[in-house]
Amino acid sequence: MSVSAYQRVKMARDNSRPTGLDYIRNLFQGFLEFHGDRRYGDDPAIVGGVAWLGETPVTVIAMEKGHTVKERARRSFGSPNPEGYRKALRLMKQAEKFGRPVICFVDTSGAFCGVGAEERGQGQAIAENLLELSTLCVPVLSILIGEGGSGGALALAVADRVWMLQNAVYSVISPEGCASILWKDAQKAEAAAASLRLTAEDVKSLGVVERVLSEKDLGKPEFYDRLRVLLAEELDALAKEPDLIGSRYQRFRRLGVPGGAKEQP
Amino acid sequence: MALLRFLKPKNQLEEGGRAAAPVQQDDGEPEKTCPNCRKDIPLSRLWANDLVCPCGYHFRMKARQRVRMIADRGSFHELFTGVRSENPLNFPGYHDKLETVRAASGEEEAVICGTAAIGKQKCCLFVMESYFMMGSMGSAVGEKITSLFEYAIRHHLPVVGFTVSGGARMQEGLLSLMQMAKTSAAVKRHSDAGLLYVAVLTDPTTGGVTASFAMEADVILAEPGAMVGFAGARVVEQTTRKSLPAGFQRAEFVLDHGFVDSIVPRGEQKTYLAELLRLHDRGSKG
Numbered sequence: 008m009s010v011s012a013y014q015r016v017k018m019a020r021d022n023s024r025p026t027g028l029d030y031i032r033n034l035f036q037g038f039l040e041f042h043g044d045r046r047y048g049d050d051p052a053i054v055g056g057v058a059w060l061g062e063t064p065v066t067v068i069a070m071e072k073g074h075t076v077k078e079r080a081r082r083s084f085g086s087p088n089p090e091g092y093r094k095a096l097r098l099m100k101q102a103e104k105f106g107r108p109v110i111c112f113v114d115t116s117g118a119f120c121g122v123g124a125e126e127r128g129q130g131q132a133i134a135e136n137l138l139e140l141s142t143l144c145v146p147v148l149s150i151l152i153g154e155g156g157s158g159g160a161l162a163l164a165v166a167d168r169v170w171m172l173q174n175a176v177y178s179v180i181s182p183e184g185c186a187s188i189l190w191k192d193a194q195k196a197e198a199a200a201a202s203l204r205l206t207a208e209d210v211k212s213l214g215v216v217e218r219v220l221s222e223k224d225l226g227k228p229e230f231y232d233r234l235r236v237l238l239a240e241e242l243d244a245l246a247k248e249p250d251l252i253g254s255r256y257q258r259f260r261r262l263g264v265p266g267g268a269k270e271q272p
Numbered sequence: 273m274a275l276l277r278f279l280k281p282k283n284q285l286e287e288g289g290r291a292a293a294p295v296q297q298d299d300g301e302p303e304k305t306c307p308n309c310r311k312d313i314p315l316s317r318l319w320a321n322d323l324v325c326p327c328g329y330h331f332r333m334k335a336r337q338r339v340r341m342i343a344d345r346g347s348f349h350e351l352f353t354g355v356r357s358e359n360p361l362n363f364p365g366y367h368d369k370l371e372t373v374r375a376a377s378g379e380e381e382a383v384i385c386g387t388a389a390i391g392k393q394k395c396c397l398f399v400m401e402s403y404f405m406m407g408s409m410g411s412a413v414g415e416k417i418t419s420l421f422e423y424a425i426r427h428h429l430p431v432v433g434f435t436v437s438g439g440a441r442m443q444e445g446l447l448s449l450m451q452m453a454k455t456s457a458a459v460k461r462h463s464d465a466g467l468l469y470v471a472v473l474t475d476p477t478t479g480g481v482t483a484s485f486a487m488e489a490d491v492i493l494a495e496p497g498a499m500v501g502f503a504g505a506r507v508v509e510q511t512t513r514k515s516l517p518a519g520f521q522r523a524e525f526v527l528d529h530g531f532v533d534s535i536v537p538r539g540e541q542k543t544y545l546a547e548l549l550r551l552h553d554r555g556s557k558g
């Protein structure tokens with residue numbers, strides 16, 4: 008296998024990949040979509056609501072890029088505004104109240120970049136999700152299905168389990184952005200992609216995801232059937248977890264512990 | 273104070289944030305040119321005024337100088353000094369970059385943590401360092417800040433933190449991104465323990481630091497004129513291809529939009545923080 012990291016980035020961005028709504032429609036039954044953050048508006052870049060996973064009610068939240076040109080523009084190409092993150096948090100809190108597990112599908116090049124997004128507190132919206140998700144008392148499982156673009160992706164991925172599609176990528180910055188900042192040359196994106204360790208294999212070796220999902224039959228019924236079984240098994244396991252919040256804390260606590268960190272006073 | 277007409281600072285995010293070089297005056301006294309009022313101000317005068325120009329412009333300040341300004345004399349005890357980023361991804365050029373920055377800044381990492389007293393009020397204190405890769409957050413910064421909140425929980429202490437950051441440190445890839453989740457979880461535990469956290473946002477506070485612990489404090493203060501945002505102003509301008517509103521992402525603009533509690537000039541910060549700590553000091557009420 009000699010697929011380069013940058014080729015993976017291109018595969019992850021491919022318009023023909025299944026999007027968040029494809030997963031929702033194919034994995035769950037009876038999805039009811041709930042709109043709005045109750046504060047400002049409704050962000051079409053994030054879709055959320057309740058559905059059945061077999062016999063279990065779950066809250067599902069997905070970033071949605073859309074497939075057609077018109078749809079993609081309407082959904083800001085899957086780049087959420089602050090109200091998208093606030094809607095997601097509202098639905099997570101609702102899940103907590105009613106004891107439902109939360110399943111998130113992450114697919115974004117990053118949080119929306121614009122004057123309005125900044126004025127309405129893009130940073131604060133993401134920060135609040137990170138803060139609140141860290142102690143949400145129901146199981147949270149996030150799946151990176153395409154692009155995992157920085158803080159905008161992480162806002163739906165502070166979870167008990169994080170899974171990643173074989174050709175999805177997860178990165179602190181886009182390879183193009185990295186190359187233009189560090190080397191003043193966006194053409195060096197290939198080198199940046201390789202250095203950033205953003206492929207599923209790399210991300211798993213860094214300990215950031217637990218499972219890499221094969222893309223065999225991607226988008227076909229067999230693919231979703233397999234994934235549905237895995238989800239049900241994992242939610243069963245998480246339901247038995249004695250200290251969910253403590254384990255979630257440790258899951259992130261041990262990531263990136265550099266030299267010199269030792270027992271504390 | 274009136275909204276100052278600040279000039280857009282040049283992008284210093286990756287260049288270690290060198291301040292304008294002092295110019296030598298005829299009589300030998302070194303001066304610095306203020307980017308706001310354009311006057312040459314004698315360095316001695318700036319130093320006597322915590323690096324604030326008479327016009328109100330706040331120059332960037334080294335972290336240790338800020339510790340001296342904020343903490344009661346001799347009260348600061350530094351913690352987690354050995355924690356420093358290596359090069360976990362073997363990112364090209366990062367090892368050398370770290371060496372250079374360490375030599376130039378005299379700091380091991382982009383944040384200083386410890387315990388201190390501010391107006392006799394004991395607290396945990398962190399101050400980020402703009403002269404260390406523009407305060408970018410890698411594993412070590414995340415680890416030190418997380419450890420400080422954990423220390424504060426164990427010792428029932430409030431946390432005061434000064435932020436300055438260009439965002440997550442890209443040379444550590446996803447490990448840098450994960451520090452946003454790691455620090456946020458520690459802030460939440462500290463908050464759930466009923467303890468106070470005050471953040472003071474200084475110029476510039478952007479990216480992954482804004483989208484994590486900078487915006488998670490109980491009380492969020494900002495220095496006058498500080499740039500505070502998620503996406504950098506230039507990136508927003510280039511992406512939207514529109515001119516930005518006046519004062520975009522400046523502290524005064526962010527205050528108007530409801531995301532900071534108050535703007536506190538440098539000269540008033542110590543008194544302000546001491547009073548905030550006193551207001552939340554349950555010990556003193558018995």
Ligand SMILES: [Zn+2]
Pocket residue numbers: 306307308309310311325326327328329
């Ligand atoms: Zn001036």
